[in-house]
Amino acid sequence: MSDTPANAPKPDYRQITSEAESLAAIDAVIASAQRTIRxxxxxLARRGFNSVARSEALQKFFVAGRAHRLHIALHEPEHLERECPRLLMLLRRFPMSIEIHRTIQQARDATDPFVIADDHSVWHQLHFTQSRAIVALHSHADATPILQRFEEIWELSEPAVSATTLGL
Structure with missing residues (x-):
C-alpha cells in the first residue's frame, strides 16, 4: 500500500522547447509551492519576474503564510535591480520572506537555471543559452537532485540585493 494520499496530485514530467513553454512551466512550479520557492x-532576464501576473502570484504566495520564503541566487543581480521593479517592490513589502544572493567561487560555473517549489516541483533549463528545459510537477524524485544543487549554490553565494537602499 502506498503512503501517498489518494487526493495527492499526480506527478507530471514534460520536456520544453520554447521560451513561452518555460514561462508557463515556471508559473506552474510557483503555483505548486506551499512553503519555499528557490x-x-x-x-533572471526573460523569466517573467517583472510581469503583473507573476508579481500577483508571488504576492498571493507570501500573503498565504508568514513562513513562506523565496530564495534567489543569481550570477548577476544587477539586471534584477534595473529591470524587475515589481520583484523589488515585493522585496520591500516582504523583506523577511525574500533573500537575493550573488553567486561566488565555484557556483559561478553553474549554467543551468531552475525554479524549485518546496521539494516536489521543478523547472530546469539545461543550459541558459538553449531553450530546452524540463518541468516536473509533484515529483520528489525529479526535484530532489536540483534542490541539492541549489543548496550547494546557495552555500557559495552572498547577500546581494536588500529591501533597503544604502549609500547616497
Whole structure:
C-alpha cells in the first residue's frame, strides 16, 4: 500500500522547447509551492519576474503564510535591480520572506537555471543559452537532485540585493 494520499496530485514530467513553454512551466512550479520557492539563474532576464501576473502570484504566495520564503541566487543581480521593479517592490513589502544572493567561487560555473517549489516541483533549463528545459510537477524524485544543487549554490553565494537602499 502506498503512503501517498489518494487526493495527492499526480506527478507530471514534460520536456520544453520554447521560451513561452518555460514561462508557463515556471508559473506552474510557483503555483505548486506551499512553503519555499528557490531560484537559480544567471540574470533572471526573460523569466517573467517583472510581469503583473507573476508579481500577483508571488504576492498571493507570501500573503498565504508568514513562513513562506523565496530564495534567489543569481550570477548577476544587477539586471534584477534595473529591470524587475515589481520583484523589488515585493522585496520591500516582504523583506523577511525574500533573500537575493550573488553567486561566488565555484557556483559561478553553474549554467543551468531552475525554479524549485518546496521539494516536489521543478523547472530546469539545461543550459541558459538553449531553450530546452524540463518541468516536473509533484515529483520528489525529479526535484530532489536540483534542490541539492541549489543548496550547494546557495552555500557559495552572498547577500546581494536588500529591501533597503544604502549609500547616497
Amino acid at each position: 531560484i537559480f539563474d544567471i540574470t
